[in-house]
Amino acid sequence: MNLKDLAATLGLSQTTVSRALNGYPEVSEATRKRVREAAREHGYRPDSRARSLATGRAMAVGLVLTTSARQEIVNPVFADFVASAAETLAARGYDIVMSLVTEAEQTAVYRSLLRKGRVDGLIMQAPLTGDTRIGILHKIGLPFVVHGRVSDHDEAYSWMDMDNRHAFHTATDHLLDLGHRDIALINGIEDMDFAHRRREGFIDALAARNLRPRPELMASAAMTESYGHDTAQRMLAQPHPPTAFLASSMLVGMGVHRAIREAGLQMGREVSVVVHDDGLSYLPNGTPEQPLFTATHSPVRQAGHLCADMLLRLIADPSEGPIHTKLQASFLVGPSTGPAPIQ
Amino acid sequence: MNLKDLAATLGLSQTTVSRALNGYPEVSEATRKRVREAAREHGYRPDSRARSLATGRAMAVGLVLTTSARQEIVNPVFADFVASAAETLAARGYDIVMSLVTEAEQTAVYRSLLRKGRVDGLIMQAPLTGDTRIGILHKIGLPFVVHGRVSDHDEAYSWMDMDNRHAFHTATDHLLDLGHRDIALINGIEDMDFAHRRREGFIDALAARNLRPRPELMASAAMTESYGHDTAQRMLAQPHPPTAFLASSMLVGMGVHRAIREAGLQMGREVSVVVHDDGLSYLPNGTPEQPLFTATHSPVRQAGHLCADMLLRLIADPSEGPIHTKLQASFLVGPSTGPAPIQ
């Protein structure tokens, strides 16, 4: 049952039926009611393609993920982000069109997979440092919001980001305040812009106290539990081991914990750990076995909602120009002590 | 630049240009080449809506998630599933349209959010026992594949599922073979069909040896680390504690581990644990600290690919009728021993 049929059934024109259904004011209430009932009765649903073609609005936003961001998509944080973005978008009648593409196809795909008309705007995920996608997106001309930022990108663009630099600066400061001087950074892949910024925050905090990072205490790789474990284990076996760790995700943090336990060290006494994940920094130190998985509030959810909101604003009025949101990470201070006395 | 403009530029008709670009044989190679070059040069991209309207194919499949499945969407397994499904679909030129809807809107939304024409088929996720969505999907008439199954549903429908019952039967058998008799099941929410089946596998395995499950050793809730921990802790504090646990996810398993460590019990000697997640069962017993996160092969990835493949087959030929795939879970046997001798 399409509009034409429905109109015929009712003895009305397509126009009137369309107007009645879409809430236009110039339709008599009697007619509107009649039309609505008939529509419901016949289970009429407008064809989204036809409507989209006629209106120019797709009522969908795109989410493009590159295969190299694979690692990102399986990140629980990603799922949370998408879920909350989808929630906000769904409330406004928008769908999410997700495409997964290989690195090589990128340029082509940004134009063709998000073929003209399929979406009204885009959310770009997991930017790398010096990411070229922003230039492409600009050329496409669709409104877009970047979840994250791209260091060293000149053009203005809209973004929504955690303040990763500040989070790691604060976390490092905290450890420094506790008296730690040999702090290890177990970071994600530093091609990812967020990891890059985290590292900067770490180094800045050290520099502010005239300290230099020890290169052998900085690692960068995909954030798995075993990476956290192996790296921490190796660092702890060094002649001059770290007294504190900064772990760049929950999984990494768990690995670090494991290495510390295996080394027979006492968490929170001999070694401190700050874990940062999901926009949340915390110190599971004093209570080494405290659950790592029960954060009651999740900044990344907020991030998803915000990102979607921003995009909708941009779609409604592209002239609003580049807009930014910087989300402050939370820092949950747990019980903790300084480093073990020098032996 | 649309088809009309492109045709005008070339001094050809829209028809010829369309045919040239879509690989129809009746176009001369010379013309085709000329057209292709012009298309590339002008960055021509067909409008997906217009094409879809004309061909009837949307080149997209839908993925509907209800808000109550919230818990599911943040499950890392979900992200993995979607990623691999998207990969398969993208290779065939299909996008994924994701909609997140509230429980209440369900019926309406299945018809209207997936408005006619937006997608060619659907993947239904996270079915509950007695889920009513299948009936709705049938009425919509679009091809669909259920990831999971719905117990007690009469109509035939296409599905792709892990053999959860068998997995838990096997796992329970394994523990029984080791001599355990007091086995605890720390399950997910048993409204979810997969959890329901897991429980059945557990009970069946016990029944096969004339054993009854002890109700106080069976729990069902959202699969978090703290749930695993608190539940295991409570069970271990009972006068007649379990000697083995069956944990229904990695996170739950970690919680159980923590409770066991805290109770001062020796993993793999005094207490055994089988963890099942992501279609993989394993015994991290003998080496209590072995990484839980480094499974090298992930059945859920395969599930995503398979599910997408099935749907594409169904879209290509709906008459292929309901098709099913039952994916066997893997069982990784680690070092383990029987229960501690009765004191």
Place this chain on the structure above:
DNA sequence: CTGAAAGCGCTAACAT
């Protein structure tokens, strides 16, 4: 091998 014309289902000016 190429083109003219119809139509996919809807909305939006432009009448009336």
Place this chain on the structure above:
DNA sequence: ATGTTAGCGCTTTCAG
């Protein structure tokens, strides 16, 4: 308040 008409951009008969 309702109808007429003209597209939106593409594919696809049907002619030539």
